[in-house]
Amino acid sequence: MNRNQLDKFEQGIQEAYKNYELPYSSSEFTQVSRRLFRKRIFSGLALWGGVAAITAIVGVSGYLIVSSDNNVTTSATPNAPDVSNTVSIPNSNEDVNEEATEGLTEIISGFKKDVMNASGNSENSPSTTPIASVAQESSEEAVLPASADSNDKNRSLAIEPSVRQACAGTDVHFTAKNSPKNGSYLWNFGDGSFSNQENPFHIYKKSGTFDVSLSVTNPNDGQISTIAMRDLITINPKPEADFEWSYTNNPVGEPTAKFVNTSVNANSFVWRFAGNGTSSEVSPSVIYNSKGKQSVILEVQNTFGCKDEQVKIIQVNADFNLGAELRMSEQNIAFMPEALKKGGNKFKLSIYDGENIIFETSAKTKVWKGEMKSGKKAVAGQQFPWIVLIYGEDGNDARYYSGTLTIVP
Amino acid sequence: MSTEPSQQELIDGCLKGDSRSQNAIYKMYYGKMKAVCLRYASSTDEAKDMVQDGFIKVFSSLEKFEGNGSLEGWIRRIMVNLSIDQYRKKKHTVDLDLENSKHYVEESAEEDDEQEPDIYDFQPHHIVEAMQQLTPVYRTVFNLYVFENFSHQEISEKLGISLGTSKSNYSKAKKNMKKILIKNKISESNES
Numbered sequence: 321m322n323r324n325q326l327d328k329f330e331q332g333i334q335e336a337y338k339n340y341e342l343p344y345s346s347s348e349f350t351q352v353s354r355r356l357f358r359k360r361i362f363s364g365l366a367l368w369g370g371v372a373a374i375t376a377i378v379g380v381s382g383y384l385i386v387s388s389d390n391n392v393t394t395s396a397t398p399n400a401p402d403v404s405n406t407v408s409i410p411n412s413n414e415d416v417n418e419e420a421t422e423g424l425t426e427i428i429s430g431f432k433k434d435v436m437n438a439s440g441n442s443e444n445s446p447s448t449t450p451i452a453s454v455a456q457e458s459s460e461e462a463v464l465p466a467s468a469d470s471n472d473k474n475r476s477l478a479i480e481p482s483v484r485q486a487c488a489g490t491d492v493h494f495t496a497k498n499s500p501k502n503g504s505y506l507w508n509f510g511d512g513s514f515s516n517q518e519n520p521f522h523i524y525k526k527s528g529t530f531d532v533s534l535s536v537t538n539p540n541d542g543q544i545s546t547i548a549m550r551d552l553i554t555i556n557p558k559p560e561a562d563f564e565w566s567y568t569n570n571p572v573g574e575p576t577a578k579f580v581n582t583s584v585n586a587n588s589f590v591w592r593f594a595g596n597g598t599s600s601e602v603s604p605s606v607i608y609n610s611k612g613k614q615s616v617i618l619e620v621q622n623t624f625g626c627k628d629e630q631v632k633i634i635q636v637n638a639d640f641n642l643g644a645e646l647r648m649s650e651q652n653i654a655f656m657p658e659a660l661k662k663g664g665n666k667f668k669l670s671i672y673d674g675e676n677i678i679f680e681t682s683a684k685t686k687v688w689k690g691e692m693k694s695g696k697k698a699v700a701g702q703q704f705p706w707i708v709l710i711y712g713e714d715g716n717d718a719r720y721y722s723g724t725l726t727i728v729p
Numbered sequence: 730m731s732t733e734p735s736q737q738e739l740i741d742g743c744l745k746g747d748s749r750s751q752n753a754i755y756k757m758y759y760g761k762m763k764a765v766c767l768r769y770a771s772s773t774d775e776a777k778d779m780v781q782d783g784f785i786k787v788f789s790s791l792e793k794f795e796g797n798g799s800l801e802g803w804i805r806r807i808m809v810n811l812s813i814d815q816y817r818k819k820k821h822t823v824d825l826d827l828e829n830s831k832h833y834v835e836e837s838a839e840e841d842d843e844q845e846p847d848i849y850d851f852q853p854h855h856i857v858e859a860m861q862q863l864t865p866v867y868r869t870v871f872n873l874y875v876f877e878n879f880s881h882q883e884i885s886e887k888l889g890i891s892l893g894t895s896k897s898n899y900s901k902a903k904k905n906m907k908k909i910l911i912k913n914k915i916s917e918s919n920e921s
Contacts, residue, residue, distance in 0.1 A: 323878055323880060324874060324875075324878055324879075324880065326875065329903070329907065330875050330903070332850075332851055333851060333856055333875060333906070334875055334876065336850070336851040336852060336853060336855070336856055337764070337768070337853050337856050337876070340764045340853040341760030341761050341763075341764055342759075342760045342763040342764055342767075343760060344755075344756050344759050344760060345759065348759070348777065348780070348781065349751075349752055349755045349756075349759070351781060352751075352755065352781050352784050352785060352788075353748055353751065353752070355781070355785055356746075356748075356751070356785060356788055356789070359785070359789065482745065482746050482747045482748060483745060483746040483747075486745065486746075490745055491745070493747055493748075493749070
C-alpha cells in the first residue's frame, strides 16, 4: 500500500496513529443536523416565506372542538411571521378517499377518548401551564425555524419533517418536537391522511403543497397543543419511465433495435444498454450483434430532479457477423462478407496472414481472391483472420467486426 | 423489520434527508474522521469545525458516491480535501504571519544535528500535540506524505507549491516532528 518509502520514525508515527478513533459526540451531530436542516430550508428558496407557522384556531377542525372544555393552548412555532393567517386544513384537500376518511374517524374517536381520560385527570391537577412549555429531554434538538436555537425556555410544540421538498412516493418522517411525554397525537398530513403516532412516516403519493398539523393532548392535564404549518411539504411529481422497441435491420443488415421513449413527465433521459454503452438521446437505436438476452435500462428525470426507471430485456436470436463465410474452397476463393456487398455504409476490410495485413479494401466490388504477400495463392489448411470497420453516417463511430476464414480443399 | 439497515439503505435514507440515517452514518465514521482532522488542525476546536464541515459536505454530496470504493475511504477523502482547501484558502495569511509565528522553530541552518528518538512507542495524543505545533504548511505536507501516502509530485499539485518546496518542507517538518516528540516525551517523563 505504501508507495512512499517510510523510515522507522515515519512508520512509528503511522503505526501509532493507525486505528485511532475518538468517541462519538451526539451534541456535535446535533449541530451538523441543524446546519443541514438550515441549508435545506434556505436552499428551498422562498418556501420559508410561505411557511407561516400558524396557529390553528378552534373551529378549524373537528377534533379541536371536542376539546373545548379543556384548556386549549394553541401554539405557534417561534418567529411565526404571520399569525393572523388561518389555515383550513382538513378540508383543503378535496380528494380525501373513503378509506382515509374511515381511518380518520377511527383515529379521531380514539383521540377523543384520550382527551376524555385526560380531562378526567385534569380535574385533580388543574393546570394553566401552556403545554408547549413542558420541558423535554430533547432540548438540544433543533426546532423547525432556523432561528429557534435561542435560549427559548417556553419551547413550543413544533413539527420537524425529514424533508421539506420531495418527490412523490418519498417516505417523509415527521417528528414532534417539545411535546409532552406519553401524549396522544393526531397528525394531519394535509393529503387526506392522518396518524396518531408520535413520530410517523408518511408517503405522499400525489404532487402538491401540503399543510401539516399536529395536535397533542397532554396526558397529565388534558390540555391540547396544536400547531399547523401552511405549505410545509412540497411534493414534486414523479416521472414515469417507459419505452417500446422494434427490431429492424439497417442498410448493412445489422440487427437494430429502435427504441421509442414513451415516458411521461420526464425531460432528461439516460439509456443503459448492457455491453453497448449509454445514450442520452430521447429515442436511440442500438445494434445488437450477439445472440442472447440483453437488458436495457431507461432512467428518466424531470426538472425537479425526481427520477424513475424502466428495465426491459431484449432477446437477440442469432449472432450477426456480416454474413461472412467461414470456409472457402482453395479452388474458388472470393471473400467479401454478404452484408458489405448489400450495404451502403463506408467500410474497411483487412485480411491478415496471421501477422501482417495481406489485403485491404474499402470497395465492395473488390473481393479477396486468395492472393498473399509472397505472390502465391492461399491453399487448403490456411486460416485468415479478418477485421471490418463499418463507419457511421458521420464518418466516425466505427463498428467493428472480426472473424476467420478457413481455406479448405 | 428489526434487521440493521444496510449501508445502501442508510445512503438512500441520507439522500432523502432522513436524519436517522444521517446519524447512523455519522456514528459509524465520526471517530475515525475526527482522528483524521485532528492531524490537520492547529487546535481541537478547529478539528471539530473541520469534522462538521466535512460531514455537511458528505451529506450534501452523497449522491456523488458511486459505491466503487469504500464509503469510509470516500468520506476520508472529503475530509482530507477539505483540509487541503482550508490550507490553500489560509495560505496567504499564513505566509504573512510566519515571521510572528508562535509555532515551533522553523528550520535553522545551524541546528542541523538531527536527533533520533530512542524509541518509537508514540501514543496518538503525542502525535496530535506535535502536529499542532508545526506550521500549517509543514503539518499539511507531513500529513499528506506520511498518512495519505501522496507523492511529492501530488503534494505539490494539491498545495500549489513546487516539487522542491514540497520535498524541503517535508524534511523540515519531519525534523521538527522529531524535535517536538523528543521534547514532549522528556517533559512527560519528568512530570511522572
